[in-house]
Amino acid sequence: MIGVDVVIARISGLKRQDLERWISNAWVRPDKSAGDYAFREIDVARARLILEMRDEIEINEDALPVVLSLLDQLYDLRRQMRDLNNAFMQVVPSDARKELAAHLTMHSSRAQI
Amino acid sequence: MADPYTTLGVPRDASQDAIRDAYRKSAKQHHPDLNPGNAKAEETFKAVSAANSILSDPEKRGKFDRGEIDASGQEQAPGESYRDHAEGESGRRYSRTGPQSGGWSDADFGDIFNSVFGEGRQTDDDRQSHGRDERYALSIAFLDAVNGATRRLTLPDGRTLDVKIPPGTTDGQTLRLRGLGGPGRNGGPAGDALIEVHVAEHRHFRRDGQDIRLALPVSLSEAVLGGSIEVPTPGGPVSMRVPPRADSRTELRLRGRGVPAHDGLAAGDLYAKLNVVLGAPDEALEEFLRNWKPKNAIDPRLDMREQP
Numbered sequence: 398m399i400g401v402d403v404v405i406a407r408i409s410g411l412k413r414q415d416l417e418r419w420i421s422n423a424w425v426r427p428d429k430s431a432g433d434y435a436f437r438e439i440d441v442a443r444a445r446l447i448l449e450m451r452d453e454i455e456i457n458e459d460a461l462p463v464v465l466s467l468l469d470q471l472y473d474l475r476r477q478m479r480d481l482n483n484a485f486m487q488v489v490p491s492d493a494r495k496e497l498a499a500h501l502t503m504h505s506s507r508a509q510i
Numbered sequence: 511m512a513d514p515y516t517t518l519g520v521p522r523d524a525s526q527d528a529i530r531d532a533y534r535k536s537a538k539q540h541h542p543d544l545n546p547g548n549a550k551a552e553e554t555f556k557a558v559s560a561a562n563s564i565l566s567d568p569e570k571r572g573k574f575d576r577g578e579i580d581a582s583g584q585e586q587a588p589g590e591s592y593r594d595h596a597e598g599e600s601g602r603r604y605s606r607t608g609p610q611s612g613g614w615s616d617a618d619f620g621d622i623f624n625s626v627f628g629e630g631r632q633t634d635d636d637r638q639s640h641g642r643d644e645r646y647a648l649s650i651a652f653l654d655a656v657n658g659a660t661r662r663l664t665l666p667d668g669r670t671l672d673v674k675i676p677p678g679t680t681d682g683q684t685l686r687l688r689g690l691g692g693p694g695r696n697g698g699p700a701g702d703a704l705i706e707v708h709v710a711e712h713r714h715f716r717r718d719g720q721d722i723r724l725a726l727p728v729s730l731s732e733a734v735l736g737g738s739i740e741v742p743t744p745g746g747p748v749s750m751r752v753p754p755r756a757d758s759r760t761e762l763r764l765r766g767r768g769v770p771a772h773d774g775l776a777a778g779d780l781y782a783k784l785n786v787v788l789g790a791p792d793e794a795l796e797e798f799l800r801n802w803k804p805k806n807a808i809d810p811r812l813d814m815r816e817q818p
Contacts, residue, residue: 398681398711426603431711437647438682438706439595439603446543446592454538468544469606472596475546476605479597479642479692480667486693 399436408445410452419447424465514561514574514581522575526568533562546593598645599665600706641692641701648673648705652712655679656722656744656769663705673705678720678772681709715744720778722768727787728752730795733760743767743780750782758786 405411419425420434425444427434436444447465450456456464485494515522518532536558545551564570564581573579595601648663658677664670671690679685684706691701709717716723722744732739736754740747743764750764761783768778 439600442592442595469604
């Protein structure tokens with residue numbers, strides 16, 4: 398099980414009180430197991446990203462929820478795009494896909510004029 | 511590999527502050543988790559991070575300037591990226607519509623078809639390509655992880671995967687199921703399903719590498735007089751002899767009754783630490799203790815005394 402101590406050991410520069418605040422803000426959402434936090438790899442990666450955004454990209458913590466919300470929306474959309482793409486690969490024949498692609502290209506070049 | 515000063519766009523006599531500013535400026539623009547799917551941003555960020563790891567450390571920078579190390583070999587191992595998790599199924603954990611929502615709502619269809627169907631253009635060639643790896647998370651019971659099991663995972667699109675959990679699986683381990691990820695394009699091979707396994711805690715057993723540890727309750731008479739008792743093990747109950755005059759914290763080993771042999775590792779052992787349970791003492795025991803004059807009286811709290 399990945400607990401708070403493991404996360405702090407794995408992310409250099411991460412302070413316990415920062416991680417605890419991010420959890421109470423629901424920016425990082427580990428599972429709770431017998432009163433302790435149990436992190437998944439995605440939670441660890443997210444904590445690392447939040448630390449990088451704050452310390453290297455200099456997004457202060459007041460602005461972070463806006464950025465996280467936009468990121469979550471972006472990744473929601475990308476998962477949907479991927480589902481859609483997978484569905485097309487399985488359902489739509491190659492000819493129709495090409496036609497669709499040609500249409501989209503035409504559409505976007507028209508939009509540029 | 512490119513000169514790190516060129517990569518960061520700073521003069522060779524740049525101050526440490528100027529280097530940090532140059533790195534931050536580039537990170538803001540190219541951080542790959544903020545530019546998912548943009549391979550160019552990822553490449554740039556990697557190069558900039560590698561350059562920064564040399565120049566941000568005055569000692570390494572000095573070595574580089576004196577020609578003691580070169581710019582290559584300093585490339586950082588790519589860190590765990592958030593986007594790899596966030597783009598896969600495990601990313602639903604942070605979905606704006608809640609972690610449980612899979613599938614599509616009517617609104618999703620409207621959004622996608624009206625505005626952002628740009629990636630469809632990727633279909634515009636006959637090139638074969640490998641499907642992408644999909645990440646999933648699976649929670650399993652402690653004993654299934656120890657003994658091995660097969661568990662069915664239902665994917666958001668309704669497909670099911672039978673995941674064979676090998677004996678000795680550890681918490682956080684990732685299982686790779688070849689060919690069960692995203693479909694390949696134009697007949698290319700499918701990607702893999704990567705399954706991050708989470709092992710629940712057990713009420714009694716605790717894993718310690720290949721060994722299993724267990725706190726085993728025994729009665730006062732079992733501890734003092736010894737005897738044969740039944741002990742739960744991951745492979746089912748076995749009987750064990752408690753030696754006479756055992757005590758709480760006496761540890762007994764059952765050889766080979768831990769995690770079964772797997773992947774070239776020998777089977778582990780089960781360590782049972784006795785825990786004497788009095789239950790409800792009756793009058794006879796009370797009477798006996800009142801009259802009992804121990805031959806070797808002990809101070810059970812000797813260890814707790816502060817050292818002078």
